[in-house]
């Protein structure tokens with residue numbers, strides 16, 4: 001586990017949530033609080049800002065998807081829906 005104070009998103013942790021991903025988990029936050037209580041507020045602020053950016057990106061993505069879906073014809077929609085449903089079933093079968 002490693003905490004990068006200047007760049008919280010570059011911190012790493014071996015827990016299932018954060019392992020191999022660029023996310024901030026509760027362990028990083030806990031360690032950061034313990035190590036440097038005064039800077040913890042800045043750290044959390046940056047995490048919150050990043051999460052807000054992520055949310056914005058996600059909303060933008062869904063808007064793009066919606067625009068795309070609206071350009072499709074009925075036949076295309078039927079084909080896309082069918083393949084999406086098949087994909088979903090395959091994903092569930094793997095679980």
Ligand SMILES: [Zn+2]
Pocket residue numbers: 013014015017018025026027028
């Ligand atoms: Zn962790």
